[in-house]
Amino acid sequence: MRMYDIIEKKKRGISLSKAEIEYFVRGATDGSIPDYQISALMMAIFFKGMDPEETYELTMAMAASGDMLDLSAIEGIKVDKHSTGGVGDKTTFVIAPMIAALGLPFAKMSGRGLGHTGGTIDKLEAFPGFRTSISETKFFDNVARHKISVVGQTKNLAPCDKKLYALRDATATVDQISLIASSIMSKKLASGADAIVLDVKVGSGAFMKTKEEARKLAETMVNIGNAAGRKVTAVLTDMDEPLGYAVGNTLEVIEAIDALRGEGPKDLMEVVYALGCQLALLSGVAHTRDEALEKLNRVIDDGSAYDKFCEFIRIQNGNPEDVPRMRELLHVSDVEEIFAESDGYVSKINAEMIGHASMVLGGGRAAKEDSIDLNVGVVLHKKVGDSIISGESIATIYGNDPKKVMVAKEEVLSAYSFTKNKVDRPAKILEIIGER
Numbered sequence: 001m002r003m004y005d006i007i008e009k010k011k012r013g014i015s016l017s018k019a020e021i022e023y024f025v026r027g028a029t030d031g032s033i034p035d036y037q038i039s040a041l042m043m044a045i046f047f048k049g050m051d052p053e054e055t056y057e058l059t060m061a062m063a064a065s066g067d068m069l070d071l072s073a074i075e076g077i078k079v080d081k082h083s084t085g086g087v088g089d090k091t092t093f094v095i096a097p098m099i100a101a102l103g104l105p106f107a108k109m110s111g112r113g114l115g116h117t118g119g120t121i122d123k124l125e126a127f128p129g130f131r132t133s134i135s136e137t138k139f140f141d142n143v144a145r146h147k148i149s150v151v152g153q154t155k156n157l158a159p160c161d162k163k164l165y166a167l168r169d170a171t172a173t174v175d176q177i178s179l180i181a182s183s184i185m186s187k188k189l190a191s192g193a194d195a196i197v198l199d200v201k202v203g204s205g206a207f208m209k210t211k212e213e214a215r216k217l218a219e220t221m222v223n224i225g226n227a228a229g230r231k232v233t234a235v236l237t238d239m240d241e242p243l244g245y246a247v248g249n250t251l252e253v254i255e256a257i258d259a260l261r262g263e264g265p266k267d268l269m270e271v272v273y274a275l276g277c278q279l280a281l282l283s284g285v286a287h288t289r290d291e292a293l294e295k296l297n298r299v300i301d302d303g304s305a306y307d308k309f310c311e312f313i314r315i316q317n318g319n320p321e322d323v324p325r326m327r328e329l330l331h332v333s334d335v336e337e338i339f340a341e342s343d344g345y346v347s348k349i350n351a352e353m354i355g356h357a358s359m360v361l362g363g364g365r366a367a368k369e370d371s372i373d374l375n376v377g378v379v380l381h382k383k384v385g386d387s388i389i390s391g392e393s394i395a396t397i398y399g400n401d402p403k404k405v406m407v408a409k410e411e412v413l414s415a416y417s418f419t420k421n422k423v424d425r426p427a428k429i430l431e432i433i434g435e436r
């Protein structure tokens with residue numbers, strides 16, 4: 001078999017066989033296929049696409065390119081949740097302990113943030129001492145005994161995806177549905193969960209800008225997961241404005257802790273309940289949406305989800321006493337308000353611009369190797385549909401560098417659009433794909 005012939009075949013729009021895909025994945029992983037040939041194939045796939053069988057075979061080969069976690073020794077249906085990435089998305093911190101408090105083992109491997117979107121692993125590091133890298137034995141033990149663990153992706157989890165993603169990023173071939181679906185699902189399948197809920201974000205702050213594109217991606221991922229023997233549901237959620245009010249690592253953790261205390265923003269809780277509900281249904285812990293909601297509400301009301309979060313921080317080396325005093329751990333030298341210049345209503349908040357403002361403050365990475373400031377970020381006070389009065393604060397900037405704060409302030413103000421007429425609040429849950 002020759003890589004040249006595989007590229008030629010895809011260039012002509014002919015489907016690749018399982019053997020050809022496996023040959024490619026093996027060579028991309030062990031370095032025997034050069035970057036220029038891998039990149040050429042990515043571009044051919046970008047233009048000619050892949051059919052469902054090819055997409056499935058690519059995903060399976062990528063998942064098997066490194067370690068495949070076998071969680072079967074842990075009792076119960078192991079669950080996982082994945083977001084395609086957005087701005088202000090702190091849902092994992094709320095859902096994971098809620099689900100664990102229901103007795104379901106929640107096992108998640110997560111990533112760091114890149115560009116305008118944040119990453120769960122960075123946010124967890126807001127807790128001094130918290131370890132996002134623990135041994136496999138400890139990960140298994142935490143999931144089995146405490147029903148919860150969230151760790152960084154191990155080096156050998158779908159290594160082929162690491163190689164392909166870096167080349168796609170450099171060759172403008174990220175935004176192709178089969179490539180995104182196989183990239184995400186290879187990591188999910190290798191992480192070992194039996195039931196997976198995918199939060200597919202749609203809008204200005206997301207990869208998928210339209211509902212149609214997001215639906216296609218969601219269907220592709222659900223089909224791959226089901227064909228691989230996993231239970232998968234996807235929820236399409238709005239990411240046209242940031243989720244909740246806080247954007248920035250520690251600020252988002254503070255908002256998630258408020259949510260676990262029953263004081264979460266309405267839009268965040270809508271997404272949390274929709275995803276939690278699907279996890280409860282997939283795992284069989286509830287049989288109807290009403291029953292699932294009743295159970296999820298109970299773990300918030302009786303404090304068991306909050307207690308589970310404290311337990312999670314403790315078992316991964318953090319100090320649970322930091323949970324109630326997270327606000328005191330925020331260290332910023334510059335806090336600036338942004339004031340409304342006239343009366344009216346908020347009609348739009350460009351999520352990508354808000355995410356970018358947080359990145360400019362130092363809260364996100366432009367390149368993978370950049371270090372970040374966990375303290376900085378933006379807290380919005382007004383969301384789409386809210387009324388505003390001239391002179392009112394619409395957002396607060398938290399920074400540690402006056403020059404960066406000035407740039408972020410401009411960007412946050414330009415992310416907002418206003419109107420004189422009343423505006424409806426946007427729906428957060430757009431569609432559910434593969435509900436059982």
Ligand code: URA
Nearest residue numbers: 174179180181183184
């Ligand atoms: N997230 C991934 O893990 N892979 C992609 O290709 C896009 C988003």
